Amino acid sequence: MSDETTPVEALIRTETGRAGLAAVLEDPSGAVIGLDFDGTLSPIVSDPASARIHPDAPAVLVRLGELVRSVVIVTGRPALQALALGEASDGPSLADVPGLVVLGHYGMERWERGEVTAPPPPPGLDRVRAELPAVTRGFDGVLIEDKGRAVAVHTRTAADPEGALLALNEPVAKLAAASGLIVEPGRLVLELRPPGMDKGRALRGFLSERAARSVMFFGDDLGDIAAFDAVATCGLPGVRVCSGSAEVTRLVEHADAVVDGPEGVVRFLGALASSVG
Numbered sequence: 699m700s701d702e703t704t705p706v707e708a709l710i711r712t713e714t715g716r717a718g719l720a721a722v723l724e725d726p727s728g729a730v731i732g733l734d735f736d737g738t739l740s741p742i743v744s745d746p747a748s749a750r751i752h753p754d755a756p757a758v759l760v761r762l763g764e765l766v767r768s769v770v771i772v773t774g775r776p777a778l779q780a781l782a783l784g785e786a787s788d789g790p791s792l793a794d795v796p797g798l799v800v801l802g803h804y805g806m807e808r809w810e811r812g813e814v815t816a817p818p819p820p821p822g823l824d825r826v827r828a829e830l831p832a833v834t835r836g837f838d839g840v841l842i843e844d845k846g847r848a849v850a851v852h853t854r855t856a857a858d859p860e861g862a863l864l865a866l867n868e869p870v871a872k873l874a875a876a877s878g879l880i881v882e883p884g885r886l887v888l889e890l891r892p893p894g895m896d897k898g899r900a901l902r903g904f905l906s907e908r909a910a911r912s913v914m915f916f917g918d919d920l921g922d923i924a925a926f927d928a929v930a931t932c933g934l935p936g937v938r939v940c941s942g943s944a945e946v947t948r949l950v951e952h953a954d955a956v957v958d959g960p961e962g963v964v965r966f967l968g969a970l971a972s973s974v975g
């Protein structure tokens with residue numbers, strides 16, 4: 699297990715990752731640090747509304763925000779919701795990170811300096827809202843989360859979470875297709891959301907907008923693979939950090955470093971801030 703006294707270099711396991719880290723350390727003012735929210739900055743809990751940012755995350759991101767070009771959160775959550783769940787009872791909150799940008803709804807929505815910009819919600823959502831309860835009926839404990847621009851079906855609280863997820867796959871995919879939406883699979887969740895954006899496109903656009911010279915992205919879930927791919931193919935030196943869990947193992951093969959969940963992410967960020975600052 700690493701901690702802030704472990705040099706950040708010791709946490710990287712690939713040559714490309716070491717080159718990416720060297721670029722970030724040599725030229726921090728050119729670095730973009732991108733992070734997913736749930737499972738990366740915020741420990742996974744049963745009720746999505748009860749999630750909260752790791753208590754030590756905002757302070758370390760504030761430190762980094764003062765040192766790097768940009769800190770950007772790229773999340774499936776609505777941007778304002780991620781910020782609300784990023785409030786700390788003690789110390790700084792996520793919104794206090796200097797220059798923070800939050801790209802919500804997989805990049806469809808953007809929060810910056812207190813302003814949210816987003817396209818109108820997709821018209822197919824009304825049909826989903828009307829028909830989804832009939833699809834999930836019979837699966838005790840399944841939760842429908844209405845996110846305004848998307849609707850998620852959560853099975854974490856079902857009697858058989860994996861079984862419910864498997865059984866719901868097909869009917870949810872059919873309803874999504876009939877409503878002009880796509881299914882975004884995640885940690886015991888199937889989300890019906892508009893097509894045309896993903897975390898990879900969102901991150902790529904942000905890197906070019908900020909004229910980044912290096913990039914580091916932290917993620918834990920299937921939706922973060924697109925962002926990891928963007929790091930690998932954007933032409934900049936980069937580091938992909940997996941917030942590891944027993945629940946999602948597919949990210950590990952795409953990662954330059956694997957840490958132990960949000961606790962490990964916070965330690966990594968602390969070690970990074972100590973090396974940069």
Ligand SMILES: O=P(O)(O)OC[C@H]1O[C@H](O[C@H]2O[C@H](CO)[C@@H](O)[C@H](O)[C@H]2O)[C@H](O)[C@@H](O)[C@@H]1O
Binds near residue numbers: 745746773
């Ligand atoms: O892109 P992210 O920031 O990782 O958001 C992805 C989804 O995260 C949330 O669900 C996940 O976290 C919940 C709270 O820990 C957990 O109960 C659930 O099982 C996870 O799938 C959120 O509720 C979704 O809306 C996000 O799309």
